[in-house]
């Protein structure tokens with residue numbers, strides 16, 4: 001307990017008190033639009049019950065033109081108020097404050113009706129926004145004020161006014177999107193008139209005892225963003241206008257600097273909030289890539305902020321805060337910042353969940369019940385599918401034996417953790433090791449299971465994973481032909497001039513592994529900021545380094561090939577694919593698509609192009625790495641089937657095609673819920 005002195009300290013806001021320093025940051029989950037308000041209320045209630053001090057809802061639009069997409073949730077009618085009451089009533093049972101985030105998307109709205117201070121198209125939207133008239137501006141302010149008043153009537157303790165990430169308010173603040181020459185544009189003072197009016201008018205409407213948190217873009221990470229002195233000036237004005245708390249916004253959505261992906265170092269931007277500490281007298285919240293209790297404590301200890309905001313970690317583990325209170329912080333399920341089941345889903349218009357916790361946003365469906373019959377279950381294979389099955393089955397009360405042929409558990413996760421920028425996987429494997437031991441799952445490492453070993457179990461689960469797919473052509477000389485396993489396990493020497501055949505997730509991982517050498521900038525914040533062109537001194541507008549990104553050259557020359565005639569990496573994560581592509585481009589990795597592999601010899605690779613197999617080309621390489629996907633590893637399953645033993649097949653052993661940890665964990669958990 002004493003170890004977490006700072007994060008558990010209450011914070012007096014004058015008219016109310018936050019019981020600790022944890023804020024669950026705003027996340028749009030899609031539940032806001034699913035029509036099942038009880039499901040949304042259950043999602044928030046579970047987090048409130050587990051002692052988070054303050055929750056901020058997903059972004060709620062103040063009007064139709066401000067909605068992120070047509071039909072997105074808004075707070076404009078008495079029906080909206082009634083729906084939101086279902087949420088606030090459930091949260092308030094637990095002395096947790098809940099704020100409704102008012103989000104006006106401006107030109108980020110995916111709609112032809114989007115509006116902006118000036119008609120400047122965003123690079124991430126196909127629509128040119130309409131320039132707001134003076135009357136239009138007054139209407140937007142009034143709509144935001146009305147939304148705040150409605151939120152108060154719905155029982156919220158406050159609102160968060162979204163002024164960062166490049167949304168409407170941010171669009172007013174910077175000259176990049178505000179080209180106006182009237183009293184709402186031109187000078188900085190004119191450009192911040194909009195946020196100041198909003199906060200003043202909201203405060204006037206809601207009275208003194210209502211939390212107004214303003215999310216202020218402290219580093220825009222775009223050219224023509226705010227300068228540091230402008231950020232400070234705005235913060236002071238926002239305090240004067242009546243805000244209770246200022247939250248940190250990092251980077252516009254169109255910024256070419258990753259801000260929350262897994263390769264971003266932990267707590268990478270807390271120094272930005274720290275710069276503002278002491279400039280205003282209201283509390284400051286810091287955020288971005290804080291996913292662990294020790295780091296949260298350290299951030300406060302270092303005087304970076306008064307409060308910690310985390311969003312995705314509350315998907316991974318709703319009980320993040322209560323586990324700190326009970327001294328079991330090591331049992332917090334770690335968010336690995338992969339975005340695979342949260343943001344990637346949001347941007348594909350799918351409901352949010354979580355790779356490491358499929359119960360997130362499915363709380364009503366995933367209720368851990370005691371089984372009618374306590375069973376003895378054997379699980380073969382300790383990759384993500386086998387582990388998640390074992391943990392859930394054991395949590396329900398079954399007796400579980402987990403068999404693993406290698407000396408450590410984790411399966412493919414052990415490959416992922418070796419990739420520079422994917423260190424979070426290391427923490428995930430350690431977490432699983434602890435959980436398996438803590439729960440008393442019988443763990444049998446270094447054990448090749450034989451069919452005879454499985455006779456005495458009530459259920460047998462086969463989660464033996466995958467094996468690398470062989471390339472369809474024979475190599476004339478195999479000396480230089482290796483598989484990704486050989487590379488990542490260090491089993492084979494890799495030359496200086498390398499070809500990678502296959503550009504799926506693993507092809508990209510292997511390329512990153514080869515061009516990074518032995519160091520990972522994710523573990524070195526200064527180097528990482530340099531690599532992505534962020535200037536800690538903030539001497540330039542937007543916090544971008546005057547000399548741009550500085551990448552150290554790769555010692556290896558790498559060329560990636562794929563047969564599909566499309567941009568390499570097109571099918572990687574929606575919100576992270578661009579980061580992988582950009583990272584490799586800067587290391588001069590060459591990418592070739594639409595090829596056929598014709599011949600592999602001691603000298604290198606011969607390819608042709610297109611269906612007609614024309615334009616033969618030969619390249620010299622000293623190593624050729626095959627990353628051509630996987631096939632199910634089912635030998636033990638086949639043996640069992642042959643002698644008529646019933647068993648369950650899950651994960652890569654069931655279907656290897658495009659199987660990733662997300663579906664493996666989901667399958668394992670769901671099967672364990674059903675037995």
Ligand code: NAP
Nearest residue numbers: 502503504505506507562563564627628629630658659660
């Ligand atoms: P994958 O995504 O299925 O990619 C395999 C690649 O090999 C494809 O790009 C395919 O492209 C090529 N290929 C397929 N069959 C081939 C054949 N017979 N001969 C030659 N090339 C062939 O598999 P993976 O890269 O092994 O990844 C496995 C799983 O892990 C995937 O679900 C992936 O999403 C996941 N993963 C994700 C990440 C991430 O960053 N999110 C990282 C690692 C792994 P062409 O046929 O066009 O050449």
Ligand code: SF4
Nearest residue numbers: 335338339342354355
């Ligand atoms: Fe974190 Fe990945 Fe879960 Fe999103 S899907 S909450 S990033 S672990």
